[in-house]
Amino acid sequence: MNVGFIGLGNVGGKLSGSLLRNGVGLSVHDLDADLVQGFVAKGASAGGSAAAMMRDCDVVITCLPSPAASDAVLQEMLPEVRDGKIWLEMSTTDEAEVRRLSAEVMARGGAAVECPVSGGCHRADTGNISIFAGCDRPTFERILPLLTLMGRRVLHTGEIGTASTLKVMTNYLATANLLTLSEAMVTMKAAGLDMATTYEAIKISSGTSFTHETESQLILSGSRDVNFTMDLVLKDIGLFQTIAERNNVPLELSPEVIRIMKDGQQRYGDRAQSDRIIERLEEATGLKVLADGFPSDLIDDEPEEQGYEVVVNRAAQ
Structure with a gap:
């Protein structure tokens, strides 16, 4: 897959870094040109614009700070959505909003996945974060290889909206x-x-x-x-x-x-x-809660390993 990643901030920069580190051909885009150039220096391509990335990539991942930002970027990409294209939303957003935007993608023949993450920036940096994925099962199986590069534990939560x-x-x-x-x-x-x-x-x-x-x-x-x-x-x-x-x-x-x-x-x-x-x-x-010997930054010391799908235990149901 040709993969595009839009949003190289605190979380997005780390998730996209895991893809790049694991050999995925990656195009990137961000409003901050310096962030884009930093990724280009590591081997990524500059995507140019959200529309160009949807045109040129099989999968476009967004990781943005607000539902409004996700909406604006998706509206730019929509004219380039067609059969086989996948929009993968990794921002934290409202389930009603992600359902609405996903419906626009699917109406044009594309597929949509919502994939919010949980576990902190230090685990996003090492590919050990957890990922929730809301979408139909065939689409989930298509993008699971990408998700297991960005996260250690991947849970298919059901239809669009459940992950958010x-x-x-x-x-x-x-x-x-x-x-x-x-x-x-x-x-x-x-x-x-x-x-x-x-x-x-x-x-x-x-x-x-x-x-x-x-x-x-x-x-x-x-x-x-x-x-x-x-x-x-x-x-x-x-x-x-x-x-x-x-x-x-x-x-x-x-x-x-x-x-x-x-x-x-x-x-x-x-x-x-x-x-x-x-x-x-x-x-x-008037107190101060402090103690010696504690770190000023969180570091994930769990070794990076290939991620896997978490299977829901339904034995008792």
């Missing part, structure tokens, strides 16, 4: 966990507990989580730079709240999670790193 729905759910859970970890660590600090010991106690207990084993380290080191900003968090948890409202689920915690993150954004800025949310409690108590 599950993705915003996971981001909601991670955000809620970040808030409870912030409360737990500040409370332990106030109670006189050693923070490094607190970290290990959580890690080996029923209270541990992916968020703890990654973001808590950045909180304790003081870097508080998880490469995911508060505006992106609010977009995702807002999408989750919309799904609940659309399905008449009267959530109680979700509105409070949104309120707290909005307060953090007002205090520290739209593009503040999400793990700075602990500073609200540090300021309220």
